[in-house]
Amino acid sequence: MSVWDAIVGQRPVVDMLSRVAQLSGPSADPGGQHSRRDDLAQSWLICGPPGSGRSNVARAFAAAMDSPDHGLDDEPTKVTRQILSGTHPDVTVLATDKVTIGIDQVRDLIATSEQMPSTAPWRIIIIEDVDRMMERTTNVLLKEIEEPAEHTIWLLCAPSPQDVLPTIRSRTRIVNLAVPTTAAVTAFLKEHTDADRHVAARAARLAEGHIGIARLYATNERVMADRDSLVVGVLGMSRTSDAVMLAEGLIENARGQAQEDIAAQVEAEQRSFRRINGLDEKDRMPPNLRSAYHAIGAKDDVRRRVTRRSRDVLDRALNSVASVYRDVCVLQNNAEDAVGIINLENRTAITELSVRLSRAQAIDRLEHIAVARRRMAGNVAPQLAFEALFSALVV
Structure with missing residues (x-):
């Protein structure tokens, strides 16, 4: 399965990014040295409404740029699997569950961006929800976006270009995502979940183009039932x-x-911690790992x-x-x-x-x-x- 197959309803964008990856990816420079090229933007701003899949597009683009097969082969390479699972050493993703992205987080990213990639052609930095940066934090990022290191590509994600300060917006190549159609989301759910045709179509319709919510509706009966109850409650209010x-x-x-x-x-996360450290579920946690485990x-x-x-x-x-x-x-x-x-x-x-x-x-x-x-x-x-x-x- 191609790395792009999980991107829903964005065919023009996928075609464009796939061409960029093929021209500028690992096979573009047989000598193993990358130089800055006029036809390759190194700072991108991927915009789309919530649920349009902008962070998924960023990860797929990163995999296509760094993978030997440009993410096109039916059988994903090890590099592709690592990037999509968030474990590749040369692809860094900054996501936050806080209201704003902190200035120290951005400084750490800049330091990372200056390092040579360890195994891949490019060091790629993905920032989800770049619109959550305060102006002071954005100014720290600005110079790096304007003049990236030769080996680094920045992929920024935001709901729309207007949600990002003009200083950042003007220094990036903007990619605008569409709201996926109900038919496209339905097809995605039928292929990637156990939902039957009726459930998939209903989940896609109610999600209004939001892929994550559509998947949630299709796979979680309680969430779907809660939505039904809310709508009935709103329609039934009289006092x-x-x-x-x-x-x-x-x-x-x-x-x-x-x-x-x-x-x-x-x-x-706790099961993953045990697995990474070679511990079975019933093994006692070693004293030197207890603090990290309980955190x-x-x-x-x-x-x-x-x-x-x-x-x-x-x-x-x-x-x-x-x-x-x-x-x-x-x-x-x-x-x-x-x-x-x-x-x-x-x-x-x-x-x-x-x-x-x-x-x-x-x-x-x-x-x-x-x-x-x-x-x-x-x-x-x-x-x-x-x-x-x-x-x-x-x-």
Whole structure:
């Protein structure tokens, strides 16, 4: 399977990046020495909406650049497997579950970028969510992006070029990703999950082009059921007390999901730690490894990760609520044949709501959702943000 086969709905971008990798990859310089080439950008900005797969595109591009087969062979090379799994010594990925990327993290990346690659033709640095950098941090990165070391390629990821400071934007080659079509996501789910055709199609439709969420819906019945309950709850609200109860249930459910997810992650990380250090599940942990092992499940770290994951679940909930009023607007403007309905299972209730609301009221409710999103980004207590939102949505 080609390294590009897991990239969904981005054929023009894949074709372009694949050509770049073939021209500038390992076989481009038989002498084993790379010089800076005018036709090879060494600083890239890969942009796409959440779920479009921008970080996956960056990893695939890195594998195509550094792998002897340019990532094209049906059987992935060892280099490709290492890069995609995050274990290759010459490909560094900076991802964060914090609000911002720290200046010290970027300084460490710059130091790494100056080192010669150990085995591959290129040292490749991938920064996910570069839009989370403060201006001071971005300024530290700027010179390195403008004049990279001859052996280094920078791959930056952000939702859009406008989310990145102009100083960075103007010094990179920009790649814009499309929102994958429902058909493309459905095909991906049928190939890469155990979901049947019906489940895959429904998950793709409800995810609205977000590949990660589509996979989650297709593989986790609880998450799909929680979304169904939320949409029914929003459509059924008639009093402020309904809004308060719906917000309370949503917050509690988000925290429960987050705790389960993080507990599973910690367990997997601890198993990996044991495996790397040659320990079976029942072996006693040697004294010299105990500190590092217990740090994996440290309470403060777990609490922080649960909070961040809860925010992710709530952000997904905002998307689901917005889809209801998006569908209302579609019906009010007789646009169903052109763009379709997301929440087909609730079409009757949404049709009734589209009659009760004016067009201005429907748009106003989408603005209330945007306000709730901004409040969440500003660290307003989730309970208060959703109580205010749901109260404003009551008809």
